[in-house]
Amino acid sequence: MNDMRLIRAKSGTNQEGTSAHNRRVMIDALRLNGQLSRAELARATALTKQTVSNIIEDLERDGLVESLEAVRQGRGQPSTPYRLVPEGAFAIGLQIDRHVTRTIAVDLVGRVLARGEANLPAGGPATGVRTILELIEKTRRDLTALAPHSEDRLVGLGAAMPGPFGVEADADDPWMMAAWQNFPLLETLAAGTGLDVGLQNDAAAAATAERMVGAAHGVDHAICIYFGYGLGAGLILNGELYRGANGNAGEIGMILSLPRGASSDERMPLEHRASIASLCKLLDLDPADPDLYGRIDAAAANPDQRLLRWIDAAAFEMRAAVQALETIFDPQTVILCGGLPPGLARLLTEAMMPLLPSIADRRDRGLPRLQVGFTDPWAVAIGAAAEPISRTFDPRFSAILKTRASAAG
Amino acid sequence: MNDMRLIRAKSGTNQEGTSAHNRRVMIDALRLNGQLSRAELARATALTKQTVSNIIEDLERDGLVESLEAVRQGRGQPSTPYRLVPEGAFAIGLQIDRHVTRTIAVDLVGRVLARGEANLPAGGPATGVRTILELIEKTRRDLTALAPHSEDRLVGLGAAMPGPFGVEADADDPWMMAAWQNFPLLETLAAGTGLDVGLQNDAAAAATAERMVGAAHGVDHAICIYFGYGLGAGLILNGELYRGANGNAGEIGMILSLPRGASSDERMPLEHRASIASLCKLLDLDPADPDLYGRIDAAAANPDQRLLRWIDAAAFEMRAAVQALETIFDPQTVILCGGLPPGLARLLTEAMMPLLPSIADRRDRGLPRLQVGFTDPWAVAIGAAAEPISRTFDPRFSAILKTRASAAG
DNA sequence: CTATTAAGTCAATTGTCTTGACTTATTTTT
DNA sequence: AAAAATAAGTCAAGACAATTGACTTAATAG
Known part of the structure; x- marks a missing residue:
């Protein structure tokens, strides 16, 4: 239990990590290619047909993918293409800028379903947080009106604001939002919304948007x-x-x-x-x-x-x-x-x-x-919303690794 | 078989990838910490004691780790620390510079066991390759003299030379080694040595050296x-x-x-x-x-x-x-x-x-x-030699993923 | 001397991918 | 029109690697 000296190491993985990765790879392949049959997925991911069938079956049961009409493409049994179900997942994005805050709701394929905007009072987080939480609430209601079961499929809240983070802030520098830097934003948002919250700077959010639905797609x-x-x-x-x-x-x-x-x-x-x-x-x-x-x-x-x-x-x-x-x-x-x-x-x-x-x-x-x-002034908010989708569904190294239980090393 | 349209996707993984990753993680943990017991490894990697025991047993059988004397550290059964066996693996590094070429042999923990140096004739690859292959041969013989079974444990050849690669070379630019850029170096070295060959630019090699045995360790x-x-x-x-x-x-x-x-x-x-x-x-x-x-x-x-x-x-x-x-x-x-x-x-x-x-x-x-x-003028050559070790033993995303069989998509 | 703590093992279990044979559906060839 | 070829996809058994929980071993604390 009590390892006094620091042990440095990367964490290992297990079948759970394997399975999680393969699900993500499958979703990524569908996102990149629009639609693919099980056989095509097997070739694309280097997995066996059987494995693909099992995973696709899972994903279909989870409402993340759906089959389309079979297509004949020459000799052999016609293939059944699959695609992502847009309503399979939703996420909320929040942009906090110097004078304004914006919210966005997106679905699994990155389509924007709801937007909200409000001026940020000059008082900084003390008053701003209330505005923000209300705006998020409103956006969730708007989203629910469009997609009744979206609340059950909300994978997270992505926040974006100007960086840098954690640097000695000059309180008078208008380039830094000093007051917000020292505010426990993640914790406040998590407590206020009940969602998993991520934070990026605005440039990272814009890049996330470009990657999911823009020029950096694929x-x-x-x-x-x-x-x-x-x-x-x-x-x-x-x-x-x-x-x-x-x-x-x-x-x-x-x-x-x-x-x-x-x-x-x-x-x-x-x-x-x-x-x-x-x-x-x-x-x-x-x-x-x-x-x-x-x-x-x-x-x-x-x-x-x-x-x-x-x-x-x-x-x-x-x-x-x-x-x-x-x-x-x-x-x-x-x-x-x-x-x-x-x-x-x-x-x-x-x-x-x-x-x-x-x-x-x-x-x-x-x-x-x-x-x-x-x-587009909304690019950052879109990217903020894309971040939880990416975090949840994109293949990435960290998603394979086991998470450390608690203390340990 | 014949997918005409391009399918883009990352590849999936399986138990083999899991196992390979966990072995690498174990080796990495030992490299970073010097020595660790099975229980410590389990805590550090978030794997179970049993899994660690199995993998350590494997690694010990493969001659990559060895146990040290048990240490008493308080209440409870004494722990048996393990460490990397330096002679568990070897690699050859090759630096090709403008006027000189150098070779290095390193072991699993990055110790330098042999060195070679030769002037590179002005003729470029046409004549230079002969010099290089001879130098590599000599270094392998020197290594074998020190470590008799090293040939069986040679994991690869790492080459390093000034970049950039694949850019329109100005034949007269002394900064670029134009003649070498257009020469099939990897293939020639692989054929001439029978080893797996990797190539990096000299700065990357220097960084690889810093990471394995220098200031960037860990x-x-x-x-x-x-x-x-x-x-x-x-x-x-x-x-x-x-x-x-x-x-x-x-x-x-x-x-x-x-x-x-x-x-x-x-x-x-x-x-x-x-x-x-x-x-x-x-x-x-x-x-x-x-x-x-x-x-x-x-x-x-x-x-x-x-x-x-x-x-x-x-x-x-x-x-x-x-x-x-x-x-x-x-x-x-x-x-x-x-x-x-x-x-x-x-x-x-x-x-x-x-x-x-x-x-x-x-x-x-x-x-x-x-x-x-x-x-040190040898830093690049050391890094070149460290590259195959890193490629073979360091935890990395690409090592988990399945390799695509052949054509596919 | 006993209780406690920690390292490490044993044997059975679980979860996930793989294998090879099989079924289904379509096109091409005879 | 029938047979052969091709490809998608399923089935059931198997292989592999990590996990689980009970157990053994060996030390210290009180």
């Missing part, structure tokens, strides 16, 4: 640059979101870089030029304006000199950032996404062309070096 | 900056080396960055200032000089103005690189390693202090933000 190595109020990156490595040692991986907005024309001692955080926040500052827009998105959209539709200068400065550094990320990660693609209007995203990416030369210049490329993903 | 999130003839980084993420989509992750020397004092349009690859190659250029040293290491060591012992200027310039950009890597990866530590003499490594790291502020400034840090690892 891509195992992708960097999602999240261009929002701040700047971040969601790292999809080996098909999983990478979180780093403290959940702060990808906070690229805090990289100290040199503005165009500055001298080499004047390094400043990248997001001071490349972010919606910097744009607001330049265009004298109020970040708390509920129609900020619309105003930026309008400005992008008919860009003035100030905006063009901002784009030039941001693109200059973003071009370097993309080159650096490609060089560091060797991804299949880089995706620009976030809460910026599509028009602005287009202007920005156009200004970033041509991209700087990098190891991403390969003859065998399958995907473009840079593409635009979700440009 | 650390799951570490960035190893490899300061060699070129500049690279080995990325240890979630306890595994990350390779990227094409095996080129971590080639940070190719990041375009701004030299101190340059104007913002003059971006140049980072390794043009921060690498042994750049130092050679500045100090008029011949990179092919067999005693390059000694000459640099001497220069660092008594630095002149030119060297100090080089250090200042390199440290200026390395400081930014460390800040950027910390911000991107959120690692537990950054390790500076490579084929540079310790004296130079000390000068360089001192010049990098104080580090730039980053999200790595946390109260709960367990490891220093920056530390110095191997500073």
